[in-house]
Amino acid sequence: MLKKPFKIGLIQMRMSGDPEANVLHACRLLEKAAKQGAQVVCMPELFRSYYFCQNEDPEVFELAESIPGPTTEILAKVAKQNGIVIVGSIFERRTAGIYHNTSVIFDVDGSQVGMYRKMHIPDDPLYYEKYYFTPGDLGFKTIKTTFGDIGTLVCWDQWYPEAARLTAMQGAHVLCYPTAIGWHPSEKTEFGQDQISAWETMQRSHAIANGVYVIACNRFGHEGAKNGGIEFWGSSFIADPFGRILAKASPDKEEVLIAVCDPNIQETTRRNWPFFRDRRIDAYDNLVKRFNK
Numbered sequence: 001m002l003k004k005p006f007k008i009g010l011i012q013m014r015m016s017g018d019p020e021a022n023v024l025h026a027c028r029l030l031e032k033a034a035k036q037g038a039q040v041v042c043m044p045e046l047f048r049s050y051y052f053c054q055n056e057d058p059e060v061f062e063l064a065e066s067i068p069g070p071t072t073e074i075l076a077k078v079a080k081q082n083g084i085v086i087v088g089s090i091f092e093r094r095t096a097g098i099y100h101n102t103s104v105i106f107d108v109d110g111s112q113v114g115m116y117r118k119m120h121i122p123d124d125p126l127y128y129e130k131y132y133f134t135p136g137d138l139g140f141k142t143i144k145t146t147f148g149d150i151g152t153l154v155c156w157d158q159w160y161p162e163a164a165r166l167t168a169m170q171g172a173h174v175l176c177y178p179t180a181i182g183w184h185p186s187e188k189t190e191f192g193q194d195q196i197s198a199w200e201t202m203q204r205s206h207a208i209a210n211g212v213y214v215i216a217c218n219r220f221g222h223e224g225a226k227n228g229g230i231e232f233w234g235s236s237f238i239a240d241p242f243g244r245i246l247a248k249a250s251p252d253k254e255e256v257l258i259a260v261c262d263p264n265i266q267e268t269t270r271r272n273w274p275f276f277r278d279r280r281i282d283a284y285d286n287l288v289k290r291f292n293k
Contacts, residue, residue: 005262006147009038012236014221017288034082042087044219045178054126054224064093080110085145089178103152114143117122168210169177179218182232211270241269
């Protein structure tokens with residue numbers, strides 16, 4: 001029996017240098033989303049602070065928190081008070097010397113029902129994540145919640161079709177991508193439009209190839225000074241299983257986006273595009289190799 005349609009949403013916000021203020025502001029936006037009817041809400045990646053991975057600084061590890069910890073306790077309370085499912089993003093301190101970029105899912109009663117640690121960790125100019133984050137070891141996750149089954153991946157994971165597929169194969173109605181992505185200002189004029197087009201196309205392709213809804217939740221605003229910093233391009237969006245964009249945010253404004261996730265559309269789309277049926281699972285052994293040459 002199919003689940004009833006439910007409303008999914010995202011928070012696109014700008015971060016300040018005050019972690020506690022960021023969390024409080026995020027809570028206000030979550031409450032706003034709930035008042036507008038959202039039932040499952042995704043937050044941006046590492047929303048508690050500026051995107052700190054632009055530099056390698058050992059002092060930054062002081063931002064990390066345990067799970068459960070102060071921020072997860074606040075998010076749990078907001079979820080319970082508003083009767084919503086929240087996909088939050090935490091800089092997790094697992095133990096001394098082991099830190100993760102972690103998504104945490106809270107159900108309507110405030111209980112923590114799932115956790116996912118970012119699997120793919122980038123190392124690019126101003127994205128020095130390998131310095132801070134240990135690769136995830138929980139595998140790919142789809143979590144059952146009151147409203148639907150939610151798969152969560154994080155930012156750099158969004159470029160990997162294997163990650164989307166393995167998460168969707170667990171029955172996800174929605175793939176959530178907490179994200180922090182933007183331009184190096186010096187590259188924006190020449191490559192900017194192509195970069196954002198590739199980002200959007202990749203995630204719409206996950207929706208189509210897997211017959212799922214996709215939430216891409218980004219921050220916006222300029223952060224950092226070294227090498228020009230990063231201009232986060234916002235443009236968060238929600239796509240349906242046909243790849244259609246149901247809601248899209250601007251590049252430079254705080255916004256709450258909401259759309260309907262209808263499992264009946266997922267069912268119809270997969271009947272007409274039966275990609276799961278036609279997969280040649282007998283021929284995919286080489287996918288576990290780094291390169292096949």
